[in-house]
Amino acid sequence: MSNENLNAIEPQNVKVYTVPKMDTSHIVLSLEESSRSVAAIQRREKIGGIITTILTYVILLALALIVVFPFYWMIITSLKTNEEVIQSNQTLFPSIVMWSNYVFVFQEFKFGTFLGNTIVVAIFSTLGTLLTTVLAAYAFARLEFKGREAVFLIFLMTMMIPGEMMVISNYITVASFGWIGSGQTLLNAYLSMIVPFVVSVFYIYLLRQNFKQIPNELYLAAKVDGKSDWSFLWKVMVPLAAPTLISICILKFMGTWNSYVWPNLVTNSESYRLISNGLRGSSFTDPDTGRTNFGYQMAGTVLVTVPLFLLFVIFRKYIMRGVGRAGIKG
Amino acid sequence: MATVNEFKTETPSLTAVNDFFLERPTYKEGYDQETNTVIRLVSSKRNKPGKEKKAYKVTGIDDVAAKNNWKAWLYLAPALILVVIFLIYPLINTIFISFLKDYSYVTGSFSGMTFENFGIILGLTPYNGVYETNFVKYAIPNTFIIVFLTVPISTLIALMISVWLNSIKWFQKFLQIVFFLPYVTNAIAVGMVFSVLFDEHGIINYMFNSNIVWIYAATREHAMVPLMLYIVWSSLPFKILIFLSGLQGIDKQYYQAAKVDAASSTKILWRITVPLMSPQIMYIVITSFIGAFKEYTAIVGLFNNPGTTPGDYSLYTIVYYIYDNLNSHTTFAAAAAVFLFIIILVFTFIQLGVSKKRVHY
Numbered sequence: 001m002s003n004e005n006l007n008a009i010e011p012q013n014v015k016v017y018t019v020p021k022m023d024t025s026h027i028v029l030s031l032e033e034s035s036r037s038v039a040a041i042q043r044r045e046k047i048g049g050i051i052t053t054i055l056t057y058v059i060l061l062a063l064a065l066i067v068v069f070p071f072y073w074m075i076i077t078s079l080k081t082n083e084e085v086i087q088s089n090q091t092l093f094p095s096i097v098m099w100s101n102y103v104f105v106f107q108e109f110k111f112g113t114f115l116g117n118t119i120v121v122a123i124f125s126t127l128g129t130l131l132t133t134v135l136a137a138y139a140f141a142r143l144e145f146k147g148r149e150a151v152f153l154i155f156l157m158t159m160m161i162p163g164e165m166m167v168i169s170n171y172i173t174v175a176s177f178g179w180i181g182s183g184q185t186l187l188n189a190y191l192s193m194i195v196p197f198v199v200s201v202f203y204i205y206l207l208r209q210n211f212k213q214i215p216n217e218l219y220l221a222a223k224v225d226g227k228s229d230w231s232f233l234w235k236v237m238v239p240l241a242a243p244t245l246i247s248i249c250i251l252k253f254m255g256t257w258n259s260y261v262w263p264n265l266v267t268n269s270e271s272y273r274l275i276s277n278g279l280r281g282s283s284f285t286d287p288d289t290g291r292t293n294f295g296y297q298m299a300g301t302v303l304v305t306v307p308l309f310l311l312f313v314i315f316r317k318y319i320m321r322g323v324g325r326a327g328i329k330g
Numbered sequence: 331m332a333t334v335n336e337f338k339t340e341t342p343s344l345t346a347v348n349d350f351f352l353e354r355p356t357y358k359e360g361y362d363q364e365t366n367t368v369i370r371l372v373s374s375k376r377n378k379p380g381k382e383k384k385a386y387k388v389t390g391i392d393d394v395a396a397k398n399n400w401k402a403w404l405y406l407a408p409a410l411i412l413v414v415i416f417l418i419y420p421l422i423n424t425i426f427i428s429f430l431k432d433y434s435y436v437t438g439s440f441s442g443m444t445f446e447n448f449g450i451i452l453g454l455t456p457y458n459g460v461y462e463t464n465f466v467k468y469a470i471p472n473t474f475i476i477v478f479l480t481v482p483i484s485t486l487i488a489l490m491i492s493v494w495l496n497s498i499k500w501f502q503k504f505l506q507i508v509f510f511l512p513y514v515t516n517a518i519a520v521g522m523v524f525s526v527l528f529d530e531h532g533i534i535n536y537m538f539n540s541n542i543v544w545i546y547a548a549t550r551e552h553a554m555v556p557l558m559l560y561i562v563w564s565s566l567p568f569k570i571l572i573f574l575s576g577l578q579g580i581d582k583q584y585y586q587a588a589k590v591d592a593a594s595s596t597k598i599l600w601r602i603t604v605p606l607m608s609p610q611i612m613y614i615v616i617t618s619f620i621g622a623f624k625e626y627t628a629i630v631g632l633f634n635n636p637g638t639t640p641g642d643y644s645l646y647t648i649v650y651y652i653y654d655n656l657n658s659h660t661t662f663a664a665a666a667a668v669f670l671f672i673i674i675l676v677f678t679f680i681q682l683g684v685s686k687k688r689v690h691y
Contacts, residue, residue: 169420
């Protein structure tokens with residue numbers, strides 16, 4: 001539909017038409033006759049532009065407020081007493097600032113345990129992913145071997161399959177390794193949360209594209225200097241692809257921090273689980289009333305959200321670029 | 331895409347490369363411009379006096395590559411083994427399990443092949459004398475409602491925000507970061523925040539002066555509202571990021587030409603921006619469709635149950651059904667997964683078919 005309009009703009013499609021003679025007496029041709037001066041038209045356009053700009057800012061700021069509001073509400077609710085949270089008159093700022101909510105959550109929520117588990121799983125699965133990704137991406141980008149295109153195609157095709165298809169069988173696979181079930185140790189739990197995730201086809205693809213951009217002359221020059229493929233990879237390719245590798249590391253870490261389903265499936269004990277499981281699994285009930293205390297609950301969510309925000313503040317560039325290229329969460 | 335430029339400016343330093351080339355080789359080689367190969371002159375130390383065969387042999391880089399065929403497989407091995415064990419085998423195995431009768435994952439035993447599992451989840455065949463209704467009554471409709479409401483709404487909002495963001499001069503970067511914030515969150519944590527916002531005594535009811543029950547013990551229709559809002563809210567940042575980078579890549583000449591022709595801003599949006607953005611829009615629509623078909627964590631975050639009260643399944647989605655039955659009824663979960671896989675495949679192919687006609691690359 002819009003094809004013709006687009007083509008019409010391109011210079012090669014501009015045609016010269018001869019306008020047939022017709023009665024044009026009613027068409028106003030001069031500004032004077034239209035009783036508007038150039039200055040008036042310009043002023044009008046300027047005013048229109050300013051109004052549009054102001055409107056755009058107002059709408060954008062309103063939408064930005066909506067986007068940020070849940071975060072604001074999370075923080076202030078985490079500092080309120082439960083009475084204030086559920087009272088009929090909602091307050092935009094806590095009347096009594098309850099830092100003790102955080103103290104309670106640190107004691108009840110076992111934040112330290114979950115944090116420790118999450119960091120261990122994140123570090124090892126990130127290191128593993130980096131290693132498999134770098135090696136495989138290098139093989140696909142630089143080395144020549146029979147069946148390269150076929151294997152790469154199979155890899156790419158696995159990206160199109162929903163992960164839920166794999167979860168069921170992976171659960172059975174991990175169970176057959178003896179990593180889950182009764183008598184699960186902490187090491188078993190870690191292994192079952194790390195090993196299935198030390199390979200990512202998408203990151204292999206991402207890094208391969210990056211490796212391919214590195215000029216071939218560097219590779220040939222390295223060959224002239226008698227360098228092996230191995231040392232070329234680690235001394236030239238990896239340093240040059242550092243921004244992509246950093247993006248992969250951070251996205252992988254965020255993925256582990258946010259993973260909920262798999263740790264929930266494969267762990268037996270509460271104390272083996274990761275931070276999201278800990279957050280959702282804790283009841284946050286007030287020991288006195290036996291009801292859910294929203295202040296405690298929100299203090300817990302703040303503790304889970306803040307590390308992610310810190311990461312974002314430090315590595316914003318890498319996260320946004322990585323997500324822009326990657327396009328998958330976690 | 332400005333990836334090539336980025337590569338140049340983002341290079342941390344070329345010192346690594348310099349260091350690398352400082353170590354000079356001991357033998358001679360030359361680069362043949364015409365054949366585009368490296369000629370390597372390798373001195374052979376094994377040659378004993380009197381038994382000289384060749385002082386040098388000439389090798390092209392292509393032979394070296396061909397000789398090291400097995401080396402390439404070695405590089406590939408870790409990833410390949412893991413992909414086979416955790417991606418390819420499970421895919422085949424899950425399809426296989428979905429056809430098994432009386433399967434137990436603990437022992438691996440089963441009593442035969444059957445199509446019954448699909449019949450059971452679709453409520454056509456009774457299981458132990460009872461018809462399973464939750465999948466057809468809740469899981470499938472909920473999944474489709476989520477897909478067909480949240481994807482168009484969030485895509486449209488994201489497109490509008492991106493167009494507006496692209497048109498402003500001041501605070502553009504700042505607002506861009508603000509709109510990206512929901513991406514950097516934990517789905518469970520923010521789901522819990524939304525459940526507080528929509529609490530019976532929460533801020534939303536207070537602002538609109540209503541006392542509707544949205545979360546705990548809410549009706550299915552009411553519970554869908556916070557759920558949809560949460561899914562839209564959390565899916566905006568990624569879309570805005572992709573759209574904005576697409577908008578920034580559009581040649582300004584199109585807009586200047588449109589201005590000369592005095593085209594209205596709505597006309598510019600629908601006749602220039604949207605067609606030129608069609609590859610990004612198609613990409614976003616396909617990926618969000620797949621994502622929305624797999625909705626699960628939003629429901630866990632908001633409700634902590636497949637319903638608004640324990641024992642209620644009115645908020646089941648297909649994926650929620652899969653995870654809920656994975657342990658107790660593995661074959662049903664597998665059948666549901668295959669069902670989901672087929673739906674996603676069909677939709678993706680339809681969308682790719684549409685994109686061939688409508689997308690301007």
